[in-house]
Amino acid sequence: MKSGYVIHPLGDSAAILKWEQEISMAVHQEVMKAYHCLRISSSPYILDLIPAYASLTIVYDAALIRNNERVPGLQWLTAYIATKIKTRDAITAPAPRKLRIPVCYDPSLGPDITEMAVSRKVTIADIIAWHCETVYTVYLTGFLPGFPYMGKVCAALETPRRPQPRLQVPAGSVGIAGAQTGIYPLASPGGWNIIGQTPLRMFDATHADPCYCHPGDQVQFIPVTLEVFRQIQHEQ
Template identity: 70%
Template sequence: MNPEYVINPLGDSAIIVTWEQRIDPAVHAEVMKTYYHLRSLTSPYITDLIPAYASLTIVFNITQLRYSGHKPAMQWMMAWVREQVKHPENRDIPAPRELHIPACYDPSLAPDITEMAASRQVAINDIIAWHTQTVYTVYLTGFLPGFPYMGKVCAALETPRRKQPRLQVPAGSIGIAGAQTGIYPITSPGGWNIIGQTPLRMFSTTAEEPCYCRPGDKVRFIPVTLEVFRQIQQEQ
């Protein structure tokens, strides 16, 4: 039996398919099955597909639908999407990419790691070990171009967002918010707890793929020293 989902309009030129709202690889697999299936159809009406933790937004060209005689356009598109989502069990998801992302957890780059360790009465090395022991799934990118939302961190690392966001979080900063971990691709205000930094560029307008991570990727953080961090940073 397929997991339950609902399909609703989102504005006048988008539809959202929503599954049970939880961070769960099984739910996300349904999102990605539908995402890849719709992408493979190369529909002339679809202009964008946006996967998230437990939903898929389908943006379409309502003007083109109307000119093609599909009226009322929203109702036609809703019916078409509903038909496509019916049987995702026979659709394959491409094998996920496995990314090893270097991460420096030196307190000079990780302004919240010392407090996180102290609040748990553990050493900083324990925080590092907990964060690097998990292979994370990239569930979506958003907030900033290329910001990967990943999960789940182990229960010992779960931490609410900061009550007072910072006005400036450096690009490459690795943060935790609730059960999620993520990487700031550009310098930005932010309220996640910063426990490290990667020297890799997570977003580049000149790269063939501007976003370093994409939904479905599997990510493992590899701890590096501050010296190695600086060396990689200079090579970017």
């Protein structure tokens, strides 16, 4: 079903398109094609589009559709999507942004990196190298405003969530959970394995575009020393 989808209601003013439920570039590309196709259509009835790993949530104005089209919102949306998505292969999606995000992997900022190295009988330098060698795709943002869910980490780095979440994870913390890696944009409780921290602000509500990362972005982590981390942090 990688190239196909099913649609389900999601409350009385939203619907969700679902593809095969897996983390893969093939599914992600289908999600993003549909996202860009519907985004450029600029329908006044569609209020928001929320892409995820293998789904696309569409929030629509049910009252406006009923008043203007004289049909239930989901009925109109189902027909509209079927028409628009037929043309998705003709849509030229914007090239993904390529982001290089500095990360300090010092154990003082990555409290789980030492345990991860010991459990694998490797060095901390190995963990850093493995984490930085991959260019990750941002599949979605969620959980916290601007939290980028990225994947996949190499098999050697896959690690289950911590059995006991921390009560407070600092903003900028870079973590691993299963095959995913992500960055906490705000201080928050959390159960991901923290291996480092970026000095960049991943979410800033004072900006017109508050989220540093967006779905579809390509991210590579760049290791920096604690000194460079403090310098960049001071300049933010």
